Amino acid sequence: MIKVSNLTKKFGSNTSLDNVNCEFNKNESIALMGANGAGKTTLIRSILGYYHPNDGEVLINGMNPIKERVKVLENISFVPQLPPPIKLSIDELMQYISVGAKVDRDLIMHYANEMKLDVSANLNKSFFKLSGGMKQKLLIAISLAKKSDIIIYDEPTANLDPKARDDFYRLLKQNEDEKVLLFVTHRLEEVKDLVNRQIYMDLGKIVSDDKV
Amino acid sequence: MKNLSLIAYLDLKESIRAKWFVVYSLVFGGLIALFFIAGVTESQVMGFSGLSRLLLMYIQITIVILPIFILITTVRSISGDRDSHVLEYMLSFPISLKQYYWGKIIGRFITVYLPVIFAMIIAIIYGAFKGASIPWDIFFLYTGLLFAMSAAFLGIAFFISSFVKSSEVALGIAFFIWIFLLAFIDIALISLMMQQRFNEELIIFMAMINPMEIFRVAAISLFDPELTVMGPVAFYILDSMSQTVFVLLSIGYPLVLGLLFAFFGYKIFEKKDLV
Ligand SMILES: Nc1ncnc2c1ncn2[C@@H]1O[C@H](COP(=O)(O)OP(=O)(O)OP(=O)(O)O)[C@@H](O)[C@H]1O
Numbered sequence: 001m002i003k004v005s006n007l008t009k010k011f012g013s014n015t016s017l018d019n020v021n022c023e024f025n026k027n028e029s030i031a032l033m034g035a036n037g038a039g040k041t042t043l044i045r046s047i048l049g050y051y052h053p054n055d056g057e058v059l060i061n062g063m064n065p066i067k068e069r070v071k072v073l074e075n076i077s078f079v080p081q082l083p084p085p086i087k088l089s090i091d092e093l094m095q096y097i098s099v100g101a102k103v104d105r106d107l108i109m110h111y112a113n114e115m116k117l118d119v120s121a122n123l124n125k126s127f128f129k130l131s132g133g134m135k136q137k138l139l140i141a142i143s144l145a146k147k148s149d150i151i152i153y154d155e156p157t158a159n160l161d162p163k164a165r166d167d168f169y170r171l172l173k174q175n176e177d178e179k180v181l182l183f184v185t186h187r188l189e190e191v192k193d194l195v196n197r198q199i200y201m202d203l204g205k206i207v208s209d210d211k212v
Numbered sequence: 213m214k215n216l217s218l219i220a221y222l223d224l225k226e227s228i229r230a231k232w233f234v235v236y237s238l239v240f241g242g243l244i245a246l247f248f249i250a251g252v253t254e255s256q257v258m259g260f261s262g263l264s265r266l267l268l269m270y271i272q273i274t275i276v277i278l279p280i281f282i283l284i285t286t287v288r289s290i291s292g293d294r295d296s297h298v299l300e301y302m303l304s305f306p307i308s309l310k311q312y313y314w315g316k317i318i319g320r321f322i323t324v325y326l327p328v329i330f331a332m333i334i335a336i337i338y339g340a341f342k343g344a345s346i347p348w349d350i351f352f353l354y355t356g357l358l359f360a361m362s363a364a365f366l367g368i369a370f371f372i373s374s375f376v377k378s379s380e381v382a383l384g385i386a387f388f389i390w391i392f393l394l395a396f397i398d399i400a401l402i403s404l405m406m407q408q409r410f411n412e413e414l415i416i417f418m419a420m421i422n423p424m425e426i427f428r429v430a431a432i433s434l435f436d437p438e439l440t441v442m443g444p445v446a447f448y449i450l451d452s453m454s455q456t457v458f459v460l461l462s463i464g465y466p467l468v469l470g471l472l473f474a475f476f477g478y479k480i481f482e483k484k485d486l487v
């Protein structure tokens with residue numbers, strides 16, 4: 001489903017991705033690991049079509065994520081490394097997502113509930129005023145409600161309490177069938193039951209890639 | 213189309229809640245209130261009185277402060293969202309860059325235009341209530357001028373926002389442009405004129421490509437159709453076009469200028485890394 005070929009991305013003289021080649025297919029749950037600055041986030045952003053590569057390309061179901069951004073993103077759910085300080089209220093954010101990405105609002109509520117986040121009590125609150133963990137819970141709920149074939153998480157559990165992490169992994173387990181789940185993490189033990197492929201990156205290269 | 217209006221609507225709602233918007237509205241509303249309290253409508257200066265005089269004063273001040281207001285509040289809109297990673301998340305949804313960018317512009321345009329026009333409408337209503345006659349021609353001209361001015365500076369602001377790396381730099385550039393258009397062009401032109409090295413036509417042409425200058429001249433043109441205040445400039449302007457054409461130009465040119473800048477800003481936004 002995702003094909004990365006000879007992808008190189010430089011920022012100034014700093015090479016963040018160095019001729020990366022890999023493929024992610026249906027029914028794969030991948031743990032993407034590596035030291036800080038290894039290039040994990042850069043790889044994910046390239047898949048989302050945010051970066052213009054210096055060389056190589058990314059194809060998602062045969063489509064270029066920059067040129068056919070709308071079609072490609074219809075099929076991707078994404079939770080970033082840091083919840084952004086969005087100034088919209090929860091209600092407005094859900095409106096943005098339900099109108100803009102055709103995500104069912106009730107489904108967001110449903111998953112938020114499963115994550116033990118009370119959305120209806122916070123509807124008029126600005127998103128950035130939620131606690132760090134609450135923000136992540138909401139973003140996770142949105143990512144699950146948006147029925148996509150590709151789910152990308154860039155360390156989404158950093159601010160979650162142990163209970164919430166369990167909820168999260170339980171929900172993911174229920175939702176990973178027939179999908180690509182790409183999971184950046186520094187704690188392999190946590191996602192061990194969930195993933196069937198482990199990729200290590202270092203200095204912008206993939207240094208190991210094992211199916212388990 | 214639906215996404216465009218959605219983004220415009222949400223940006224509008226977000227802006228209206230922001231502190232800068234409150235300050236912004238208070239400044240223009242306060243200006244009008246101040247004029248009434250100070251009795252501007254009752255006094256008579258330069259032969260203009262009543263609401264006409266009030267509107268003239270209003271627009272003369274607005275010409276100076278509106279651009280900087282628009283520039284500093286808008287110049288960070290895209291670069292700020294990029295800095296704070298808001299863009300990274302919001303653009304992970306299937307919304308085209310075109311809809312996102314132009315939606316933001318439309319939302320912002322409404323936000324900056326409404327308070328200035330609203331303040332003027334309040335002045336008209338209050339003035340009429342107190343028995344002043346309403347100078348409709350001036351009102352409509354200024355509505356158009358404010359529209360064109362908002363568009364011009366919003367376009368410039370989005371253009372800057374699309375390529376600067378950080379918000380601080382964006383602010384710096386915004387200030388520079390404002391000061392440059394406001395003062396340096398005048399000073400530079402006057403000194404050129406005194407040196408008599410260039411012909412006057414060229415100098416006047418250079419003055420007239422400055423949107424701030426063209427607003428200044430257009431704002432006074434209804435009061436002083438011969439443009440005597442402008443001295444030799446009037447000769448060239450009225451020699452080359454009628455007053456009506458000049459008024460249309462003073463609205464059309466900045467509007468086109470703003471759209472062009474906004475368009476180039478979009479091209480850059482599209483071509484650059486998004487985050
Ligand atoms: N926008 C950018 N401009 C300049 N350099 C960048 C940019 N984004 C990333 N880099 C550089 O690219 C390299 C890889 O960064 P990246 O964010 O992909 O690392 P990461 O593997 O996600 O690390 P972490 O585990 O800390 O999240 C780093 O050296 C970083 O400094």
Ligand SMILES: [Mg+2]
Nearest residue numbers: 040041081154
């Ligand atoms: Mg990272």
